Amino acid sequence: MEEAGQIREEISVQTPFSCPNRVRRKCSLSGTAGLTGQEGQVARGSRDDSSPQEPCYPLRNMISKSRWKLLAMLALVLVVMVWYSISREDRYIELFYFPIPEKKEPCFQGEAERKASKLFGNYSRDQPIFLQLKDYFWVKTPSAYELPYGTKGSEDLLLRVLAITSYSIPESIQSLKCRRCVVVGNGHRLRNSSLGDAINKYDVVIRLNNAPVAGYEGDVGSKTTMRLFYPESAHFNPKVENNPDTLLVLVAFKAMDFHWIETILSDKKRVRKGFWKQPPLIWDVNPRQVRILNPFFMEIAADKLLSLPMQQPRKIKQKPTTGLLAITLALHLCDLVHIAGFGYPDAHNRKQTIHYYEQITLKSMAGSGHNVSQEALAIKRMLEIGAVKNLTFF
Structure with a gap:
């Protein structure tokens, strides 16, 4: 009898996590169902002594409710963060991107010149x-800088090149009261953009280097009014990627570039040294299509947009990209300037390709002499003041 009393006392003791008496009694009875007499008492005693007691249901409910509240708060925080991100993206898109309008955007003569004056000053x-023979043969216009910002020291080579090329702007462009231009970059953002038809509708379509058109017409269009290039970036088959009347505009970075174009157009002995990559040795073009870009545009792009010194040590030689140069040219030639396919991946995104047509990454820009971060800031300034508008994300 004393032992049974002790067992009942132990059963009646409640731990902080035990259930109320009536709940525990119900659990104990259900656990000893079918046992009678001393067996039932022993069974009840052994169950209460050796088995953990049932957890308290009200406390478990409280913990469960707290968890749901915590999850609900986390979900709310996530919703707010997503909303904030989207709202920021909307503002970003509004500033640096605009959708293609169904109708042509109004074009006002001199608008680009007026807005660009905020960047270029005078x-x-x-x-x-384009450079003209008369300016060098008859007048001997002096140049303060060497290439790529001037022609100092390269006049003799340049004279021979200008004697076999042209400098005129096609009458179809010259006669326009308001010139609508688009500069098509080579960026990855053009891939799957479906901008081809919209690009073809501009009066002037400016392309860069050896960027292909064939096979990408749906995204980049097929019209090419001008193509800026230098010897190392010249396409080996220019007739495939350009129109019959495309102006091929040479951007000379060094005197050897004039030597290359002269040997190509005059069918002289080809020069093979002095290039960081072998340019075409056979280049099937009509000399009357070739133009020589005025180094003035390289000068103001470097000075006004990138704050680069005109006199640099030979081992440094920082310079604008062909893309930034093309935008500078467009702001000089056109009344309305749009851009597409500009912008590089983030520096940490090393696997993202930088071009729409080939699988090279930002690593390829190392040692190129181009400061892509500084150029991105320059283009953003143009977008902010409305000098240019963007057809793709930047």
């Missing part, structure tokens, strides 16, 4: 776009 359209 901005003038008096400068010729």
Whole structure:
């Protein structure tokens, strides 16, 4: 009898996590169902002594409710973060991107020149776009800088090149009261953009280097009014990627570039040294399609947009990209300037390709002499003041 009393006392003791008496009694009875007499008492005693007691249901309910509240708060925080991110993205898109309008955007004569003056200061359209023979043969216009910012020291080579090329702007462009231009970059953002038809509708379509058109017409269009290039970036088969009337505009970075174009157009002995990559040795073009870009545009792009010194040590030689140069040219030639396919991946995104047509990454830009971060800031300034508008994300 004393032992049975002790067992009942132990059963009646409640731990902090035990259930109320009536709940525990119900659990004990159900656990000893079918046992009678001393067996039942022993069974009840052994169950209460050796088995953990049932947890308290009200406390478990409280913990469960707390968990749900915590999850609900986390979900709310996530919703707010997503909303904030989207709202920021909307503002970003509004500033640096605009959708293709169904109708042509109004074009106002001199608009690009007026807005670009905020960037270039004493901005003038008096400068010729392409170099002319008369300016060097008859007048001997002196140049303060060497290539790529001037022609100092390269005059003799340049004279021979200008004697076999042209400098005129096609009458179809010259006669326009308001010139609508688009500069098509080579960026990855053009892939699957479906901008081809919209690009073809511009009066002037400016392309860069050896960027292909064939096979990508749906995204980049098929019209090419001008193509800026230098010897190492010249396409080996220019007739495939350009139109019959495309102006092929040479951007000379060094005197050897003039030597290369002269040997190509005059069918002289080809030069093979002095290039970081072998340029075409056979280049099937009509000399009357070739133009020599005025180094003035390289100068103001470097000075006004990138704050680069004109006199640099030979081992440094920082310079604008062909893309930034093309935008500078467009702001000088056109009344309305749009861009597409500009912008590089983030520096940490090393696997993202930088071009729409080949699988090279930002690593390829190392040692190129281009500061892509500084150029991105320059283009953003243009977008902010409305000098240019963007057809793709930047």
